[in-house]
Amino acid sequence: MPRYSNIDIAIGERIRIRRLLRGWSIRHAASRAGISHASWSRIERGLQAFDNRFVIADIATALECAPVELTGVLVPAADLRASAAQAGVRALREALVSVAPSEPGGTTDRDLAELRQQMSSVRDLRERCDYAAAVRLLPGLLRHSHAQVGGPTREGALRVLREACFVAYSSLNALGHPAEAWLAAERCHEVAGAIGDKLLMGFAAYARACAATACGSFSRGRTLAEDAIDLLEPLSGRPGVIEVVGQLHLSCGYSYSGLRRNEESGDHMAAAINLGQRVGESKAFGLFFGPTNVNIWRMARANDSGEPARAVNISEETNPAILGAAMRIADFHIELARAYGRLKGREGDAARQLLAAERLAPQHLHTSSIARETARHLITKRLSRSNASAMKRLCGRMGVAVSC
8 A cells, every 4th residue: 555645545444454464353453452352443444533643553563564554644635835745755865865974975066154044944944844845955955064074164064964864854754754754863863973972962862762653663762762861961061951851751751651651651751841840941952842842742642641631631731832833833732632532522622723733834734644533533523513614624625535
Protein backbone atom coordinates (compact mmCIF):
# COMPACT_ATOMS: atom_id res chain seq x y z
CA MET A 1 0.00 0.00 0.00
CA PRO A 2 1.53 3.38 -0.96
CA ARG A 3 2.34 5.79 1.81
CA TYR A 4 1.26 8.80 -0.25
CA SER A 5 -2.34 9.12 -1.35
CA ASN A 6 -4.95 11.66 -2.35
CA ILE A 7 -7.55 9.03 -1.43
CA ASP A 8 -8.55 8.85 2.20
CA ILE A 9 -8.12 5.36 3.63
CA ALA A 10 -9.09 5.10 7.28
CA ILE A 11 -6.44 3.77 9.63
CA GLY A 12 -8.85 1.03 10.68
CA GLU A 13 -9.00 -0.23 7.10
CA ARG A 14 -5.19 -0.21 6.84
CA ILE A 15 -5.05 -2.26 10.03
CA ARG A 16 -7.63 -4.74 8.74
CA ILE A 17 -5.75 -5.22 5.46
CA ARG A 18 -2.42 -5.84 7.23
CA ARG A 19 -4.02 -8.25 9.69
CA LEU A 20 -5.64 -10.24 6.88
CA LEU A 21 -2.36 -10.35 4.96
CA ARG A 22 -0.86 -12.01 8.03
CA GLY A 23 -3.73 -14.46 8.18
CA TRP A 24 -4.45 -13.54 11.78
CA SER A 25 -7.74 -13.42 13.62
CA ILE A 26 -8.71 -10.25 15.46
CA ARG A 27 -8.31 -12.08 18.77
CA HIS A 28 -4.74 -13.18 17.93
CA ALA A 29 -3.68 -9.76 16.64
CA ALA A 30 -5.18 -8.00 19.66
CA SER A 31 -3.34 -10.32 22.04
CA ARG A 32 -0.05 -9.40 20.35
CA ALA A 33 -0.84 -5.71 20.87
CA GLY A 34 -1.98 -6.10 24.46
CA ILE A 35 -5.47 -4.71 23.83
CA SER A 36 -8.89 -6.33 23.94
CA HIS A 37 -10.21 -7.98 20.79
CA ALA A 38 -13.36 -5.85 21.15
CA SER A 39 -11.27 -2.65 21.00
CA TRP A 40 -9.34 -3.93 17.98
CA SER A 41 -12.60 -4.76 16.20
CA ARG A 42 -14.04 -1.32 16.92
CA ILE A 43 -10.87 0.36 15.64
CA GLU A 44 -10.96 -1.63 12.40
CA ARG A 45 -14.60 -0.74 11.84
CA GLY A 46 -14.03 2.95 12.59
CA LEU A 47 -16.24 2.86 15.68
CA GLN A 48 -13.45 3.89 18.06
CA ALA A 49 -11.21 6.92 17.67
CA PHE A 50 -7.69 5.90 16.69
CA ASP A 51 -5.87 9.10 17.58
CA ASN A 52 -3.85 7.61 20.45
CA ARG A 53 -0.11 7.49 19.67
CA PHE A 54 0.63 4.77 22.23
CA VAL A 55 -2.05 2.46 20.83
CA ILE A 56 -0.93 3.19 17.26
CA ALA A 57 2.61 2.13 18.24
CA ASP A 58 1.32 -1.01 20.00
CA ILE A 59 -0.72 -2.09 16.98
CA ALA A 60 2.12 -1.31 14.57
CA THR A 61 4.45 -3.45 16.67
CA ALA A 62 1.89 -6.27 16.72
CA LEU A 63 1.56 -6.09 12.91
CA GLU A 64 5.34 -5.79 12.51
CA CYS A 65 5.23 -2.51 10.61
CA ALA A 66 6.04 1.14 11.20
CA PRO A 67 3.34 3.42 12.65
CA VAL A 68 3.41 5.55 9.49
CA GLU A 69 2.43 2.47 7.46
CA LEU A 70 -0.85 2.52 9.37
CA THR A 71 -1.42 6.27 9.50
CA GLY A 72 -0.24 6.89 5.93
CA VAL A 73 0.69 10.27 4.48
CA LEU A 74 -2.42 11.84 3.00
CA VAL A 75 -1.89 14.70 0.57
CA PRO A 76 -4.95 16.94 1.05
CA ALA A 77 -5.81 18.07 -2.48
CA ALA A 78 -7.86 20.99 -1.15
CA ASP A 79 -4.83 22.50 0.61
CA LEU A 80 -2.39 23.50 -2.11
CA ARG A 81 0.22 24.67 0.40
CA ALA A 82 0.18 21.39 2.32
CA SER A 83 0.36 19.52 -0.99
CA ALA A 84 3.36 21.62 -2.00
CA ALA A 85 5.06 20.83 1.32
CA GLN A 86 4.60 17.09 0.72
CA ALA A 87 5.86 17.43 -2.84
CA GLY A 88 9.07 19.03 -1.54
CA VAL A 89 9.94 16.17 0.82
CA ARG A 90 11.84 14.22 -1.83
CA ALA A 91 14.24 17.09 -2.59
CA LEU A 92 14.77 17.69 1.12
CA ARG A 93 15.52 14.02 1.73
CA GLU A 94 18.08 14.02 -1.11
CA ALA A 95 19.76 17.12 0.32
CA LEU A 96 20.01 15.57 3.78
CA VAL A 97 21.62 12.46 2.31
CA SER A 98 24.26 14.57 0.56
CA VAL A 99 25.41 16.87 3.40
CA ALA A 100 27.55 14.59 5.57
CA PRO A 101 29.84 17.02 7.48
CA SER A 102 32.84 14.66 7.16
CA GLU A 103 32.65 14.77 3.36
CA PRO A 104 33.44 17.68 1.03
CA GLY A 105 30.57 19.74 -0.28
CA GLY A 106 30.05 21.35 -3.65
CA THR A 107 30.58 24.97 -4.58
CA THR A 108 28.55 27.96 -3.46
CA ASP A 109 28.21 31.62 -4.38
CA ARG A 110 26.58 32.48 -1.03
CA ASP A 111 28.48 34.12 1.80
CA LEU A 112 27.95 33.22 5.45
CA ALA A 113 25.99 36.38 6.23
CA GLU A 114 23.50 35.53 3.49
CA LEU A 115 23.14 31.98 4.78
CA ARG A 116 22.51 33.22 8.32
CA GLN A 117 19.84 35.59 7.07
CA GLN A 118 18.13 32.81 5.14
CA MET A 119 18.35 30.55 8.20
CA SER A 120 16.53 33.20 10.20
CA SER A 121 13.77 33.27 7.58
CA VAL A 122 13.44 29.49 7.56
CA ARG A 123 13.31 29.44 11.36
CA ASP A 124 10.41 31.90 11.26
CA LEU A 125 8.61 29.85 8.60
CA ARG A 126 8.86 26.74 10.77
CA GLU A 127 7.42 28.55 13.79
CA ARG A 128 4.52 29.79 11.64
CA CYS A 129 4.00 26.27 10.25
CA ASP A 130 4.55 27.40 6.67
CA TYR A 131 6.07 24.05 5.79
CA ALA A 132 5.69 24.56 2.04
CA ALA A 133 8.00 27.59 2.10
CA ALA A 134 10.42 26.05 4.61
CA VAL A 135 10.74 22.78 2.68
CA ARG A 136 11.30 24.72 -0.55
CA LEU A 137 14.22 26.71 0.94
CA LEU A 138 15.87 24.03 3.09
CA PRO A 139 17.57 21.92 0.37
CA GLY A 140 19.50 24.90 -0.96
CA LEU A 141 20.34 26.15 2.53
CA LEU A 142 21.65 22.71 3.50
CA ARG A 143 23.82 22.38 0.40
CA HIS A 144 25.20 25.92 0.45
CA SER A 145 26.11 25.79 4.14
CA HIS A 146 27.66 22.35 3.63
CA ALA A 147 29.75 23.72 0.77
CA GLN A 148 31.31 26.28 3.14
CA VAL A 149 32.26 23.70 5.78
CA GLY A 150 35.61 23.06 4.09
CA GLY A 151 36.51 26.76 3.89
CA PRO A 152 37.64 29.56 6.23
CA THR A 153 34.13 30.05 7.64
CA ARG A 154 33.88 26.40 8.73
CA GLU A 155 32.48 26.85 12.24
CA GLY A 156 29.91 29.44 11.23
CA ALA A 157 28.82 27.24 8.31
CA LEU A 158 28.53 24.22 10.59
CA ARG A 159 26.28 26.16 12.96
CA VAL A 160 23.97 27.16 10.13
CA LEU A 161 24.00 23.58 8.84
CA ARG A 162 23.15 22.23 12.30
CA GLU A 163 20.15 24.51 12.71
CA ALA A 164 18.97 23.79 9.17
CA CYS A 165 19.08 20.06 9.96
CA PHE A 166 17.01 20.65 13.09
CA VAL A 167 14.37 22.65 11.22
CA ALA A 168 14.34 19.91 8.58
CA TYR A 169 13.75 17.33 11.33
CA SER A 170 10.92 19.38 12.85
CA SER A 171 9.23 20.03 9.51
CA LEU A 172 9.49 16.41 8.32
CA ASN A 173 8.14 15.14 11.62
CA ALA A 174 5.17 17.49 11.42
CA LEU A 175 4.50 16.44 7.80
CA GLY A 176 4.31 12.77 8.83
CA HIS A 177 7.70 11.47 7.66
CA PRO A 178 9.35 9.99 10.78
CA ALA A 179 12.09 8.07 8.95
CA GLU A 180 13.20 11.19 7.09
CA ALA A 181 12.91 13.16 10.35
CA TRP A 182 15.29 10.62 11.93
CA LEU A 183 17.77 11.18 9.05
CA ALA A 184 17.64 14.95 9.67
CA ALA A 185 18.12 14.46 13.42
CA GLU A 186 21.09 12.17 12.76
CA ARG A 187 22.65 14.83 10.52
CA CYS A 188 22.03 17.40 13.27
CA HIS A 189 23.89 15.10 15.69
CA GLU A 190 26.81 14.60 13.29
CA VAL A 191 27.18 18.33 12.73
CA ALA A 192 27.02 19.06 16.46
CA GLY A 193 29.81 16.51 16.92
CA ALA A 194 31.88 18.21 14.24
CA ILE A 195 31.45 21.52 16.09
CA GLY A 196 32.52 19.79 19.31
CA ASP A 197 29.91 21.49 21.52
CA LYS A 198 28.32 19.24 24.14
CA LEU A 199 25.30 21.50 24.52
CA LEU A 200 24.58 21.26 20.81
CA MET A 201 25.09 17.50 20.99
CA GLY A 202 22.51 17.32 23.79
CA PHE A 203 20.16 19.47 21.72
CA ALA A 204 20.61 17.11 18.75
CA ALA A 205 19.92 14.16 21.05
CA TYR A 206 16.53 15.71 21.81
CA ALA A 207 15.71 15.72 18.08
CA ARG A 208 16.91 12.12 17.76
CA ALA A 209 14.86 11.03 20.78
CA CYS A 210 11.67 12.62 19.42
CA ALA A 211 12.29 11.15 15.96
CA ALA A 212 12.80 7.71 17.50
CA THR A 213 9.49 7.88 19.39
CA ALA A 214 7.73 9.07 16.22
CA CYS A 215 9.04 5.89 14.58
CA GLY A 216 7.45 3.91 17.42
CA SER A 217 10.71 3.19 19.27
CA PHE A 218 9.99 4.47 22.76
CA SER A 219 12.89 2.47 24.21
CA ARG A 220 15.42 4.07 21.87
CA GLY A 221 13.97 7.52 22.47
CA ARG A 222 14.22 7.09 26.23
CA THR A 223 17.85 5.90 26.02
CA LEU A 224 18.93 8.80 23.80
CA ALA A 225 17.28 11.38 26.04
CA GLU A 226 18.60 9.95 29.31
CA ASP A 227 22.15 9.72 27.95
CA ALA A 228 21.94 13.37 26.86
CA ILE A 229 20.72 14.46 30.30
CA ASP A 230 23.81 12.82 31.80
CA LEU A 231 26.01 14.47 29.16
CA LEU A 232 24.70 17.94 30.00
CA GLU A 233 24.78 17.64 33.79
CA PRO A 234 28.31 19.15 34.11
CA LEU A 235 27.18 22.15 32.02
CA SER A 236 24.28 23.16 34.27
CA GLY A 237 25.43 26.79 34.61
CA ARG A 238 25.64 27.46 30.88
CA PRO A 239 22.85 29.47 29.21
CA GLY A 240 20.41 27.25 27.33
CA VAL A 241 21.26 24.06 29.21
CA ILE A 242 18.18 24.16 31.46
CA GLU A 243 15.89 24.49 28.44
CA VAL A 244 17.49 21.58 26.58
CA VAL A 245 17.55 19.36 29.68
CA GLY A 246 13.92 20.26 30.35
CA GLN A 247 12.89 19.16 26.85
CA LEU A 248 14.90 15.97 27.28
CA HIS A 249 13.00 15.22 30.49
CA LEU A 250 9.72 15.77 28.63
CA SER A 251 10.83 13.37 25.90
CA CYS A 252 11.88 10.81 28.53
CA GLY A 253 8.62 11.13 30.40
CA TYR A 254 6.62 10.64 27.23
CA SER A 255 8.72 7.64 26.14
CA TYR A 256 8.36 5.96 29.53
CA SER A 257 4.59 6.44 29.28
CA GLY A 258 4.69 4.73 25.90
CA LEU A 259 6.53 1.86 27.58
CA ARG A 260 3.83 1.79 30.32
CA ARG A 261 6.44 2.60 32.96
CA ASN A 262 4.43 5.25 34.75
CA GLU A 263 6.65 5.76 37.78
CA GLU A 264 9.72 6.67 35.72
CA SER A 265 7.52 8.75 33.43
CA GLY A 266 6.19 10.71 36.40
CA ASP A 267 9.71 11.35 37.70
CA HIS A 268 10.84 12.87 34.40
CA MET A 269 7.67 14.94 34.00
CA ALA A 270 8.11 16.27 37.55
CA ALA A 271 11.70 17.22 36.72
CA ALA A 272 10.51 19.07 33.61
CA ILE A 273 7.83 20.90 35.60
CA ASN A 274 10.44 21.98 38.14
CA LEU A 275 12.84 23.23 35.46
CA GLY A 276 10.03 25.05 33.68
CA GLN A 277 9.16 26.93 36.85
CA ARG A 278 12.83 27.85 37.31
CA VAL A 279 13.45 29.19 33.83
CA GLY A 280 10.03 30.65 32.99
CA GLU A 281 8.95 31.03 29.37
CA SER A 282 12.04 30.75 27.15
CA LYS A 283 12.63 30.78 23.40
CA ALA A 284 16.17 29.36 23.59
CA PHE A 285 16.99 27.13 20.60
CA GLY A 286 13.43 27.54 19.33
CA LEU A 287 12.26 24.95 21.88
CA PHE A 288 9.80 27.26 23.69
CA PHE A 289 10.56 25.47 26.93
CA GLY A 290 8.72 26.70 29.99
CA PRO A 291 5.54 26.06 32.00
CA THR A 292 3.24 26.46 28.99
CA ASN A 293 5.07 24.03 26.72
CA VAL A 294 5.42 21.60 29.61
CA ASN A 295 1.65 21.66 30.00
CA ILE A 296 1.10 20.94 26.30
CA TRP A 297 3.35 17.87 26.64
CA ARG A 298 1.41 16.87 29.77
CA MET A 299 -1.85 17.15 27.82
CA ALA A 300 -0.49 14.87 25.09
CA ARG A 301 0.70 12.36 27.68
CA ALA A 302 -2.68 12.42 29.44
CA ASN A 303 -4.56 11.90 26.17
CA ASP A 304 -2.35 9.02 25.06
CA SER A 305 -2.62 7.47 28.52
CA GLY A 306 -6.42 7.47 28.25
CA GLU A 307 -7.04 10.39 30.64
CA PRO A 308 -8.91 13.04 28.61
CA ALA A 309 -10.44 14.71 31.67
CA ARG A 310 -6.95 15.26 33.04
CA ALA A 311 -5.87 16.82 29.76
CA VAL A 312 -8.80 19.24 29.98
CA ASN A 313 -7.87 20.12 33.57
CA ILE A 314 -4.30 20.90 32.50
CA SER A 315 -5.59 23.06 29.63
CA GLU A 316 -7.52 25.23 32.09
CA GLU A 317 -4.27 26.40 33.69
CA THR A 318 -2.57 26.99 30.33
CA ASN A 319 -2.48 30.08 28.12
CA PRO A 320 -0.83 28.97 24.85
CA ALA A 321 -0.85 32.49 23.40
CA ILE A 322 2.13 33.26 25.66
CA LEU A 323 4.32 31.15 23.37
CA GLY A 324 3.79 33.30 20.29
CA ALA A 325 4.50 30.30 18.04
CA ALA A 326 1.69 29.01 15.83
CA MET A 327 3.04 25.46 15.84
CA ARG A 328 2.78 24.98 19.60
CA ILE A 329 -0.45 26.95 19.98
CA ALA A 330 -2.01 24.74 17.29
CA ASP A 331 -0.74 21.66 19.15
CA PHE A 332 -2.53 22.91 22.26
CA HIS A 333 -5.82 23.15 20.36
CA ILE A 334 -5.32 19.71 18.77
CA GLU A 335 -4.65 18.09 22.14
CA LEU A 336 -7.68 19.81 23.67
CA ALA A 337 -9.80 18.65 20.72
CA ARG A 338 -8.64 15.07 21.31
CA ALA A 339 -9.57 15.34 24.98
CA TYR A 340 -13.00 16.88 24.38
CA GLY A 341 -13.71 14.32 21.65
CA ARG A 342 -13.50 11.53 24.21
CA LEU A 343 -15.75 13.19 26.77
CA LYS A 344 -19.48 12.71 26.37
CA GLY A 345 -21.26 15.93 25.55
CA ARG A 346 -18.08 17.86 24.67
CA GLU A 347 -17.90 16.94 20.98
CA GLY A 348 -18.91 20.45 19.94
CA ASP A 349 -16.04 21.88 21.97
CA ALA A 350 -13.71 19.43 20.23
CA ALA A 351 -14.87 20.63 16.82
CA ARG A 352 -14.28 24.26 17.80
CA GLN A 353 -10.74 23.44 18.96
CA LEU A 354 -9.86 21.79 15.64
CA LEU A 355 -11.18 24.83 13.79
CA ALA A 356 -9.10 27.10 16.04
CA ALA A 357 -5.99 25.06 15.19
CA GLU A 358 -6.79 25.37 11.49
CA ARG A 359 -7.11 29.14 11.66
CA LEU A 360 -3.66 29.39 13.23
CA ALA A 361 -1.78 26.74 11.27
CA PRO A 362 -3.72 25.12 8.42
CA GLN A 363 -0.76 23.14 7.04
CA HIS A 364 0.04 21.81 10.51
CA LEU A 365 -3.52 20.58 11.07
CA HIS A 366 -4.17 19.27 7.56
CA THR A 367 -1.06 17.06 7.56
CA SER A 368 -1.54 15.66 11.08
CA SER A 369 -2.65 12.02 11.08
CA ILE A 370 -3.73 12.38 14.71
CA ALA A 371 -5.92 15.41 13.95
CA ARG A 372 -7.32 13.61 10.91
CA GLU A 373 -8.46 10.67 13.03
CA THR A 374 -9.95 13.02 15.63
CA ALA A 375 -11.93 14.76 12.88
CA ARG A 376 -13.01 11.42 11.40
CA HIS A 377 -14.31 10.35 14.81
CA LEU A 378 -16.09 13.64 15.53
CA ILE A 379 -18.01 13.66 12.28
CA THR A 380 -19.81 10.49 13.40
CA LYS A 381 -21.01 12.12 16.63
CA ARG A 382 -24.17 14.08 17.35
CA LEU A 383 -23.22 17.72 16.70
CA SER A 384 -25.24 20.89 16.42
CA ARG A 385 -26.19 21.81 12.87
CA SER A 386 -23.56 24.57 12.73
CA ASN A 387 -20.80 22.39 14.18
CA ALA A 388 -21.71 19.48 11.90
CA SER A 389 -21.60 21.74 8.85
CA ALA A 390 -18.26 23.26 9.92
CA MET A 391 -16.79 19.81 10.56
CA LYS A 392 -17.87 18.51 7.15
CA ARG A 393 -16.15 21.45 5.48
CA LEU A 394 -13.05 20.92 7.64
CA CYS A 395 -12.95 17.22 6.74
CA GLY A 396 -13.13 18.22 3.08
CA ARG A 397 -10.10 20.50 3.48
CA MET A 398 -8.24 17.76 5.36
CA GLY A 399 -9.06 15.10 2.77
CA VAL A 400 -11.11 13.04 5.22
CA ALA A 401 -13.88 11.10 3.52
CA VAL A 402 -17.33 11.89 4.93
CA SER A 403 -20.39 9.73 4.41
CA CYS A 404 -23.44 11.67 3.30
